[in-house]
Amino acid sequence: MKKIVCDSCGHQNPEGTVLCQQCGKPIDQNQYIDGNENSKLINMRYEGSARRSKTHNKSIVDKTWNFFSSVKIGIWLISITIIASAVGTIFPQEMYIPPNVSASEHYRDQYGILGQIYYQLGFHNLYSSWWYMILIALIGISITIASIDRVVPLYKALNMQKPKRHESFLKRQRLFSSTEQVSEDDKQKAITTLKSIRYKVTEEDGHVLAEKGRFSRWGPYINHIGLIIFLLGCLFRFIPFMYIDEYVWVREGETVLIPGTEGLYYIENKDFILETYGDSPEDERFKEALQKQGGMVAKNYQTDAVIYKNTNPSALGLDPELEKFKEDSIRVNHPIKFDDFALYQSSYQQNEFESMSFKLHRTDDPEEESLGSFSVNLANPENEYILDNGTRVVIDQYFPDYYLDDGEPRSKSKYPRNPAYVFLVYPPGQDDYEISFAGIGRNVDPTGNNEFKLGLQDFEVRDVTGLSVRRDYTLPIISLGGLIFMIGVVQGMYWQHRRIWLHPKNNGLWIAAHTNKNWFGIKRDIEKVINDTNIKMVMDQEEDQNNYQPEEQTK
Amino acid sequence: MGDLVTLSSNSLYLAFILYLLATFFFAGTIRDKRSEGSKTFSSKIAITLTIIGFASQIFYFITRWIVSGHAPVSNLFEYTTFFGMMLVFAFIIIYFIYRLNILGLFALPVALLIIAYASMFPTEISPLVPSLKSHWLYIHVTTVSLGQAILAVSFVAGLIYLIKEIDQSKKSKKTTWLEIIIYSIFTTLGFIIISSTFNAMDYSVTFEFPYDDQVSTVDYHLPPIAGPSGATLVSDNDVSPLFEAPGWMQGVNAARKFNTILWSVIAGLGLYVIARVVLRKRVGAAIQPLLSKVNRDLLDEVSYRAVAIGFPIFTLGGLIFAMIWAQQAWDRFWGWDPKEVWALITFFFYAAFLHLRLSRGWHGERSAWLAVGGFAIIMFNLIAVNLIIAGLHSYA
Numbered sequence: 007m008k009k010i011v012c013d014s015c016g017h018q019n020p021e022g023t024v025l026c027q028q029c030g031k032p033i034d035q036n037q038y039i040d041g042n043e044n045s046k047l048i049n050m051r052y053e054g055s056a057r058r059s060k061t062h063n064k065s066i067v068d069k070t071w072n073f074f075s076s077v078k079i080g081i082w083l084i085s086i087t088i089i090a091s092a093v094g095t096i097f098p099q100e101m102y103i104p105p106n107v108s109a110s111e112h113y114r115d116q117y118g119i120l121g122q123i124y125y126q127l128g129f130h131n132l133y134s135s136w137w138y139m140i141l142i143a144l145i146g147i148s149i150t151i152a153s154i155d156r157v158v159p160l161y162k163a164l165n166m167q168k169p170k171r172h173e174s175f176l177k178r179q180r181l182f183s184s185t186e187q188v189s190e191d192d193k194q195k196a197i198t199t200l201k202s203i204r205y206k207v208t209e210e211d212g213h214v215l216a217e218k219g220r221f222s223r224w225g226p227y228i229n230h231i232g233l234i235i236f237l238l239g240c241l242f243r244f245i246p247f248m249y250i251d252e253y254v255w256v257r258e259g260e261t262v263l264i265p266g267t268e269g270l271y272y273i274e275n276k277d278f279i280l281e282t283y284g285d286s287p288e289d290e291r292f293k294e295a296l297q298k299q300g301g302m303v304a305k306n307y308q309t310d311a312v313i314y315k316n317t318n319p320s321a322l323g324l325d326p327e328l329e330k331f332k333e334d335s336i337r338v339n340h341p342i343k344f345d346d347f348a349l350y351q352s353s354y355q356q357n358e359f360e361s362m363s364f365k366l367h368r369t370d371d372p373e374e375e376s377l378g379s380f381s382v383n384l385a386n387p388e389n390e391y392i393l394d395n396g397t398r399v400v401i402d403q404y405f406p407d408y409y410l411d412d413g414e415p416r417s418k419s420k421y422p423r424n425p426a427y428v429f430l431v432y433p434p435g436q437d438d439y440e441i442s443f444a445g446i447g448r449n450v451d452p453t454g455n456n457e458f459k460l461g462l463q464d465f466e467v468r469d470v471t472g473l474s475v476r477r478d479y480t481l482p483i484i485s486l487g488g489l490i491f492m493i494g495v496v497q498g499m500y501w502q503h504r505r506i507w508l509h510p511k512n513n514g515l516w517i518a519a520h521t522n523k524n525w526f527g528i529k530r531d532i533e534k535v536i537n538d539t540n541i542k543m544v545m546d547q548e549e550d551q552n553n554y555q556p557e558e559q560t561k
Numbered sequence: 562m563g564d565l566v567t568l569s570s571n572s573l574y575l576a577f578i579l580y581l582l583a584t585f586f587f588a589g590t591i592r593d594k595r596s597e598g599s600k601t602f603s604s605k606i607a608i609t610l611t612i613i614g615f616a617s618q619i620f621y622f623i624t625r626w627i628v629s630g631h632a633p634v635s636n637l638f639e640y641t642t643f644f645g646m647m648l649v650f651a652f653i654i655i656y657f658i659y660r661l662n663i664l665g666l667f668a669l670p671v672a673l674l675i676i677a678y679a680s681m682f683p684t685e686i687s688p689l690v691p692s693l694k695s696h697w698l699y700i701h702v703t704t705v706s707l708g709q710a711i712l713a714v715s716f717v718a719g720l721i722y723l724i725k726e727i728d729q730s731k732k733s734k735k736t737t738w739l740e741i742i743i744y745s746i747f748t749t750l751g752f753i754i755i756s757s758t759f760n761a762m763d764y765s766v767t768f769e770f771p772y773d774d775q776v777s778t779v780d781y782h783l784p785p786i787a788g789p790s791g792a793t794l795v796s797d798n799d800v801s802p803l804f805e806a807p808g809w810m811q812g813v814n815a816a817r818k819f820n821t822i823l824w825s826v827i828a829g830l831g832l833y834v835i836a837r838v839v840l841r842k843r844v845g846a847a848i849q850p851l852l853s854k855v856n857r858d859l860l861d862e863v864s865y866r867a868v869a870i871g872f873p874i875f876t877l878g879g880l881i882f883a884m885i886w887a888q889q890a891w892d893r894f895w896g897w898d899p900k901e902v903w904a905l906i907t908f909f910f911y912a913a914f915l916h917l918r919l920s921r922g923w924h925g926e927r928s929a930w931l932a933v934g935g936f937a938i939i940m941f942n943l944i945a946v947n948l949i950i951a952g953l954h955s956y957a
């Protein structure tokens with residue numbers, strides 16, 4: 007690659023350099039790159055280093071690179087993402103609308119024409135839409151390319167800087183002063199102070215560079231790396247092995263296979279507990295609030311669970327040999343964890359029917375004397391029951407969660423929350439049957455001339471707990487990304503890279519100073535340094551001129 | 562136990578009064594001949610009062626924690642009061658870095674407004690639902706609100722910058738926007754005045770109205786301008802709403818909330834008109850001369866520095882701690898709940914702010930406008946998302 011030789015110090019700089027890496031002299035023909043031409047001050051953002059995006063612009067690769075390395079583009083991407091994200095909160099996302107309603111109707115009914123448009127544009131699933139994901143991906147690409155474009159040349163420039171700087175470099179720093187007469191004593195005093203306030207001082211022929219907090223310059227790059235790792239972690243969730251997301255309902259007393267564990271783990275629900283406020287004496291303090299809220303306020307959802315490990319997994323559920331593995335209670339905020347899996351208390355159903363027993367009697371018998379009875383196990387209803395007197399009862403239709411939909415019996419769910427049946431009753435030795443409809447609190451004879459009637463005798467209920475099953479190998483990656491991000495931001499924000507140059511000039515001394523942020527802080531440092539000497543305080547040349555020239559003005 | 566509750570709420574009142582007094586002393590520093598940043602008698606008293614007030618509010622916080630058995634950051638009243646306290650704390654930190662008295666004159670009233678606003682919500686001690694029962698409740702909430710409070714200081718400095726710098730000699734888009742910002746502060750004040758007035762009168766109207774195939778009732782504590790649609794009066798007042806709240810508003814309390822918003826807007830307008838009549842010029846133009854002595858570059862620096870300090874804290878509390886907790890409580894660290902989305906928007910917004918400032922030279926006025934915009938987002942998340950867009954996090 008072509009080199010540019012500095013005509014002041016002779017250093018060979020890479021093409022595209024704006025300020026000589028060693029002495030800082032502005033390289034005339036490249037001043038436009040950082041927008042220095044019409045400005046009194048020089049842009050120190052990247053130390054005037056040669057960046058790829060500013061030197062290559064021919065091939066399609068160059069153009070793509072330059073596009074993504076522009077901060078302007080990055081900010082546009084972020085702004086678009088902000089607007090898109092906000093749009094997604096205008097109406098609830100689909101996952102937050104009530105289950106078992108159709109989304110297309112829900113948005114129209116609840117929010118009118120706007121809701122319908124919202125739905126039609128796919129905004130009800132905005133955050134998982136392809137275009138939203140592409141936006142995030144573009145931000146990721148932009149961060150990566152912009153960082154690489156800057157960090158390498160910046161590193162080189164900071165590594166090569168010499169204490170002795172070109173005068174035009176110093177004069178064009180934001181903080182600058184020139185004092186005609188400065189004694190060697192005063193200069194030494196200044197150096198001593200600089201050291202005492204923990205500047206790293208290097209000298210070259212009487213020229214001094216005092217530097218502090220250079221590591222903070224790497225903050226942005228480190229935080230960007232953190233962001234990338236975070237985004238990659240999120241991307242890995244699409245690999246099935248990395249991320250298991252299942253759900254299991256377990257009834258009290260039951261032991262079931264935990265989905266996603268490939269036959270290896272089972273869970274038993276020993277007891278499901280729902281506690282509400284107001285029962286214990288210490289809830290007295292909440293009396294007023296509880297009264298106001300009227301209804302029940304939940305205090306605790308808890309499943310007392312036992313996890314079993316299958317020691318005979320080859321039989322794949324056929325013949326599991328279960329060995330107790332762990333026993334604990336699962337509560338909200340307190341998942342049970344075993345072997346990389348975690349089970350979360352997520353939902354529950356109280357008083358689900360476990361069994362129902364019916365008895366048969368003659369319709370016209372006021373005593374309702376039993377002719378025989380049977381019991382339906384709702385977890386596993388049979389097709390047909392033979393009663394003691396030889397009557398055959400066939401379950402023709404079963405609605406676990408019965409409701410009437412425009413006069414049609416239907417089931418809201420497959421869970422026995424409100425079971426109802428259409429029974430066919432075959433009296434002993436007959437091929438003709440009577441139809442009988444029975445459920446909780448209802449017993450309907452559709453023809454009106456049934457000889458026999460089925461009455462509900464007894465039932466048992468139990469609670470069901472809903473647990474979500476997770477195994478997420480992306481969490482460590484995501485956490486690592488978050489941690490690195492935090493380290494990077496704090497490093498870049500809570501420390502600053504301050505530099506003070508002392509430049510002997512005839513019998514006097516120039517001071518120039520630069521910091522990447524917190525000018526107030528560096529001015530205070532300089533006040534300490536010149537204290538008790540006759541060195542003049544620096545002037546803030548930007549405050550006077552206000553001629554700040556941003557980078558990339560034309561792009 | 563009852564005594565501790567009284568003690569606790571009294572120390573909150575005390576804090577409020579001390580902040581108010583401190584504001585007057587900060588106002589006193591304006592007339593001072595010496596330049597900004599010097600330690601005058603008035604400023605010493607002002608900052609001392611602020612610190613004592615802060616201590617008093619800490620005392621409120623601790624005693625309330627003891628009584629309720631959990632950190633008092635679990636409902637809208639508690640959270641918003643805490644935010645006001647953190648704002649004072651953030652101000653104190655920044656004050657000791659920059660010694661900028663004028664900041665106190667603007668930051669303390671903002672804190673006062675926030676605390677007063679908070680006490681318009683139910684203040685009784687409420688129980689924690691299971692998902693809030695976690696140490697992460699206070700780790701998360703305290704860091705978020707500290708972060709937001711420091712970002713709010715950036716807003717305060719930005720606002721002062723704008724009032725000082727915007728050309729008031731003629732009406733322009735900028736002066737109009739500035740008046741809108743000032744008007745929205747007046748609206749908050751209007752809400753507080755109206756609510757506490759009718760509260761003191763024990764005003765209440767009850768309506769019955771059909772909602773979701775059922776008959777619901779709602780209590781209005783402000784006279785009904787807009788009533789629920791299809792409502793009938795059940796209490797024995799003799800009022801009727803001027804009109805019905807639009808039907809597309811969702812939620813049992815939508816009409817009542819809408820009525821409150823109407824009242825605030827009207828009351829704010831009233832206050833604003835009075836201010837204009839008295840001042841005979843734009844409110845911004847009237848304040849401007851008081852700021853002549855303030856160094857605008859210092860304001861700019863403070864505004865930026867507050868973002869530099871607040872952004873990492875906000876990210877830690879509002880995103881990282883939030884994700885850790887959500888993973889524990891709801892089995893997913895991110896769920897695109899409106900509150901979460903708006904925290905993400907805040908994060909993106911300040912990231913854009915920093916990049917604009919750093920790479921595109923948005924200093925001074927533009928940076929000040931951004932600081933105001935960021936605060937608007939924070940307030941939106943604190944108030945509007947809770948009250949209007951319901952989600953998992955809604956407290957009210």
Ligand code: HEM
Pocket residue numbers: 051074075076077078079080081083084145146148149152153156226227229230233495498499909912915916919920
């Ligand atoms: C939401 C995503 C992003 C976050 C949270 C973020 C965060 C940051 C932070 C905190 C800084 C330091 C700012 C300062 O020191 O004042 C920074 C600097 C920077 N960011 Fe980002 N950034 C994001 C996206 C991007 C994107 C998309 C680009 C691409 C163009 C980008 C390019 C840069 C550059 C070039 C710097 C300056 C580095 C330097 O000073 O040498 N960032 N970023």
